[in-house]
Amino acid sequence: METTMEQAPPERPVPIPDEASQPFFDAAAEGKLLLKHCAACNRYLAPQAEFCDKCLGEAVTWREASGRGTVYSFIINHQVGHPGFAPLVPYNIIVVEVEEGPRLNSNYLGPNDELAVGMAVKVAFERAGEVIVPKWVTA
Amino acid sequence: MTHQAKSAIVGLGISDVGKIYGRSATSFALQAIDRALEDSGLRKEQVDGLLLQNGIAQPGIGLQLQNQAGLKNLRLVNHMNAMGATPVSMVQYATMAIQNGMAGCVICVFADAPLQDPGARSSAAMNMARNRAQPTGWASLDAHIGQLNPNAGYAMAARRHMALYGTTSEQLGAIAVSTRAWAVNNPIAQFHTPITIEDHQASRFIAEPFHLLDCCLISNGAVAVIVTGKERVTDLKSKPAYVLAMAQGFTGNSRRAGDTHDYMTGATIARDTLYGQIGITPQDIDICELYDCYTYTTLVTLEDYGFCGKGEGGPFVEDGKLGPGGRLPTNTGGGELSAFYLWGMTPLSEGVIQARGSGGDRQVEKHDLILVTGNGGMLDYHASLILSQNAA
Numbered sequence: 001m002e003t004t005m006e007q008a009p010p011e012r013p014v015p016i017p018d019e020a021s022q023p024f025f026d027a028a029a030e031g032k033l034l035l036k037h038c039a040a041c042n043r044y045l046a047p048q049a050e051f052c053d054k055c056l057g058e059a060v061t062w063r064e065a066s067g068r069g070t071v072y073s074f075i076i077n078h079q080v081g082h083p084g085f086a087p088l089v090p091y092n093i094i095v096v097e098v099e100e101g102p103r104l105n106s107n108y109l110g111p112n113d114e115l116a117v118g119m120a121v122k123v124a125f126e127r128a129g130e131v132i133v134p135k136w137v138t139a
Numbered sequence: 140m141t142h143q144a145k146s147a148i149v150g151l152g153i154s155d156v157g158k159i160y161g162r163s164a165t166s167f168a169l170q171a172i173d174r175a176l177e178d179s180g181l182r183k184e185q186v187d188g189l190l191l192q193n194g195i196a197q198p199g200i201g202l203q204l205q206n207q208a209g210l211k212n213l214r215l216v217n218h219m220n221a222m223g224a225t226p227v228s229m230v231q232y233a234t235m236a237i238q239n240g241m242a243g244c245v246i247c248v249f250a251d252a253p254l255q256d257p258g259a260r261s262s263a264a265m266n267m268a269r270n271r272a273q274p275t276g277w278a279s280l281d282a283h284i285g286q287l288n289p290n291a292g293y294a295m296a297a298r299r300h301m302a303l304y305g306t307t308s309e310q311l312g313a314i315a316v317s318t319r320a321w322a323v324n325n326p327i328a329q330f331h332t333p334i335t336i337e338d339h340q341a342s343r344f345i346a347e348p349f350h351l352l353d354c355c356l357i358s359n360g361a362v363a364v365i366v367t368g369k370e371r372v373t374d375l376k377s378k379p380a381y382v383l384a385m386a387q388g389f390t391g392n393s394r395r396a397g398d399t400h401d402y403m404t405g406a407t408i409a410r411d412t413l414y415g416q417i418g419i420t421p422q423d424i425d426i427c428e429l430y431d432c433y434t435y436t437t438l439v440t441l442e443d444y445g446f447c448g449k450g451e452g453g454p455f456v457e458d459g460k461l462g463p464g465g466r467l468p469t470n471t472g473g474g475e476l477s478a479f480y481l482w483g484m485t486p487l488s489e490g491v492i493q494a495r496g497s498g499g500d501r502q503v504e505k506h507d508l509i510l511v512t513g514n515g516g517m518l519d520y521h522a523s524l525i526l527s528q529n530a531a
Contacts, residue, residue: 015283018276046394048277053393073295073302073401076347081287090344093286095295101395107284117302128283 012084014129020050023062028132033123035100037063044100067123068139069098074108074115096121096136109135142417144369144381144530146234150179150246151377151491156360156479157329158254164196165207167361168250172208175246175363180376183208186365188215188242190233192225194251194482200361204248215242221522222515223430224387225249226362226483228522231385233366243367249484250361289432290354292517294346296401297435301348303402304450308348310457311434312339315352315476317462318431322473324463324501329356330477353434355475362484364491369530380494383508384525386412392519402450405521406443406512413510413523421445424525425505426493427461427469428486430514431476437461437469440512468503483513483522494526 017025024047027034036045038052038060051058074094080086092115094108108115109124120139125132152175154167168191176183189210193199202218215236219225226249233245274282281287300306316336322328334352342351372379388408392400414420421444431437438452446467447455461469472478472489479485490511492498509526 012285013273013279013282016273016275016279021276021280073299075291075294075298075349076344077285077291078344079288079290079346081285082282085285088285090347091285093284093291093295097396103394103396103398105281105284105286117298133280133283 009087010083012088012128013082015131015133017131021047025131025133027062027064028125028134031125033065033067033134034062035065035098035102036060044102046102046104066099069096069121069136071095071108071115071117071119071121072097072103073117076112094136107135109137114138142383142531144383144527145385146230146237146366146382147369147372147379147530148230148364148382148491148526149367149372149375149377149379150175150181150363150365151488152176152178152363153327153488154250154361156327156358156481159359160254162252162359164193164199164250164252164361165204167252167359168200168204168248168363169208171250171361171363172246172248175365178377179365181244181365183210186210186244186246187213188233188236188245189213189248190215190217190219190229190245191248192219192229192482194249194253196250196252199252200248200250215245221520223432223482224513224515224520224522226487227511227513227524228387230364230366230382230487230524231387231522234382234385237366237368243371245366246363247366248361248363249482251481252359253357254359289517290346290349293433293435294349296439296518297433298348300402300435300439300450304453306438306450306453308350309336309340310453311348311353311438312336312350313457313459314431314434314437314461315339317456317459317465318437318470318474319477320462321471321501322477324499325472325478328473328478329358330473349433352476355432356477356480358479358481360479360481362481362488364487378495378497378528380491380526380528381530382524383527384413384416386410386416386523388412388521389519392517400518402439404439404443404514404518406440406523409521409523410444413525417525419508419525424508424510425468426471426490426503426509427467428490428493428509428511429470429474430483430486430512431470431474432480432514434476436514436518437474439518440514441469444510463501471498471501471503482515486511486513487524490524490526494528496528
């Protein structure tokens with residue numbers, strides 16, 4: 001008789017913090033959304049920013065954000081681009097324009113059919129493996 | 140309208156294209172070069188410049204292509220990159236080199252072989268996502284939220300356009316339908332069966348708002364074009380396609396509040412340069428050959444070149460004017476949506492064919508001014524040409 005090894009289904013990829021992103025995920029674990037901030041321009045930047053694209057300076061530091069924004073755009077993805085998403089399709093990806101200005105890609109935690117361009121959202125936090133990830137719910 | 144041609148495309152070589160497996164990007168590139176030389180009647184020894192771009196094939200083509208093609212004593216060589224805009228911009232750089240005496244006859248080559256696995260139904264981009272090593276840091280956050288291929292960015296832009304202007308999926312579908320109608324008469328197109336709006340609406344979702352029929356094909360193959368000075372065309376075999384105007388445009392994308400990059404692309408910058416060079420308006424253009432990685436790319440490019448107002452692209456295309464017999468023949472070979480996807484070489488090669496009048500059953504009668512556009516990244520890089528059968 002043929003036997004097969006039971007294999008756990010592959011899981012959705014989880015974020016793996018590195019040196020640049022660790023403070024973002026550490027703050028998320030405490031229920032805070034961090035953005036970068038340029039003191040010279042008094043301007044918020046995306047969490048990924050290492051330089052200010054206005055003054056080109058490097059004096060960019062972490063700062064807590066309001067956690068409020070609006071949905072700039074969104075898609076409902078039906079493709080299984082990674083086997084871990086097979087049980088999750090169709091799933092949403094949203095672009096949130098946060099109150100402070102930057103546009104961040106993330107997921108909406110409510111039902112897909114609630115999504116609309118321009119809807120108000122607020123940050124919420126979801127566990128993914130060992131880390132906590134900022135996501136969004138209706139405001 | 141006042142102009143003198145800047146250069147002439149005197150050779151076009153299209154390799155075997157489509158789901159052709161077991162051949163490398165180099166193999167396709169050499170076949171395209173050979174066919175372009177044959178088409179032009181030029182000997183290899185008369186070529187003194189080589190510009191090239193690889194798609195996503197690994198290994199793909201590179202600077203070693205000079206030696207693989209046995210091209211000796213060149214005066215201009217470069218491996219160029221403005222993503223999908225590159226094939227169009229290669230013709231521009233070749234033209235500039237020729238106008239400045241750096242080279243006399245430049246061959247521009249694009250090759251790709253993303254489909255390597257017989258029976259694979261997935262796109263090259265999907266395979267790349269699967270084969271990628273587990274990312275860390277910010278890239279791992281992208282993977283976690285499920286943003287794994289280029290469809291997401293274009294679908295986001297289309298959704299934004301829909302929300303701002305009321306553009307509908309059926310209007311995007313009209314572009315899929317008209318583009319397919321052209322492919323029917325292109326012998327090398329990958330699809331020859333006409334489709335309807337209903338077919339478009341019934342095709343499965345890829346990334347809503349995009350259905351399958353909003354998305355381009357994936358193709359293996361290569362295209363080569365030979366660019367030379369406009370005065371050198373007399374003794375050549377094929378009818379030239381003259382380059383009358385050329386331009387590029389890059390808005391930048393700040394990814395923050397106020398940025399309009401998703402629906403006002405670099406074409407809004409290139410447009411003024413392009414039209415200004417020869418003193419034309421959109422109403423003068425006979426044919427459009429637009430980079431159409433998605434139906435939305437066609438729509439936004441038409442708006443950005445001023446064929447209709449910003450936001451009016453949906454109503455503009457829905458009457459079928461882009462199709463055979465329509466008022467604005469667009470993507471007359473079937474485009475990337477229905478013929479083959481070789482980045483900017485898809486619109487460029489069809490532009491050359493139409494300018495020469497060699498389009499066979501799909502030839503557009505009036506072909507004096509042909510707009511050719513290339514687009515790359517997520518609407519980040521844009522280059523365009525006006526081609527014509529006339530030198531002046």
